[in-house]
Amino acid sequence: xxxxxxxxxxxxxxxxxxxxxxxxxxxxxxxxxxxxxxxxxxxxxxxxxxxxxxxxxxxxxxxxxxxxxxxxxxxxxxxxxxxxxxxxxxxxxxxxxxxxxxxxxxxxxxxxxxxx
Numbered sequence: 001x002x003x004x005x006x007x008x009x010x011x012x013x014x015x016x017x018x019x020x021x022x023x024x025x026x027x028x029x030x031x032x033x034x035x036x037x038x039x040x041x042x043x044x045x046x047x048x049x050x051x052x053x054x055x056x057x058x059x060x061x062x063x064x065x066x067x068x069x070x071x072x073x074x075x076x077x078x079x080x081x082x083x084x085x086x087x088x089x090x091x092x093x094x095x096x097x098x099x100x101x102x103x104x105x106x107x108x109x110x111x112x113x114x115x116x
Contacts, residue, residue, distance in 0.1 A: 004072055005071045012044045013046070013090060014039075015037045015090050015095065019032070024085075029105070030055060067099055078105040078108075079107070083100050
């Protein structure tokens with residue numbers, strides 16, 4: 001498992017979480033419990049090491065799509081992260097995207113059961 005990212009000296013911007021109206025599909029992911037995530041950003045204005053670590057996310061590009069993943073995205077014995085249905089964005093003009101938040105994790109057994 002990779003070492004935890006050192007957040008000292010990094011800046012973040014707050015993002016508002018928008019939940020899916022059809023219930024929680026995150027399997028207990030962080031966006032099911034909080035209204036704000038923090039994006040590590042070159043134009044951020046908050047210190048990353050002064051906000052809750054579990055709410056600190058980074059951009060990840062997969063298949064041409066930009067999404068958000070936790071700075072601590074690896075979880076022992078779990079599959080993920082994957083999209084759980086919730087989005088994050090900001091009215092701040094420095095954030096020009098609506099992000100899909102990848103905060104869903106599953107056990108190997110649940111993943112096998114839900115996979116087609």
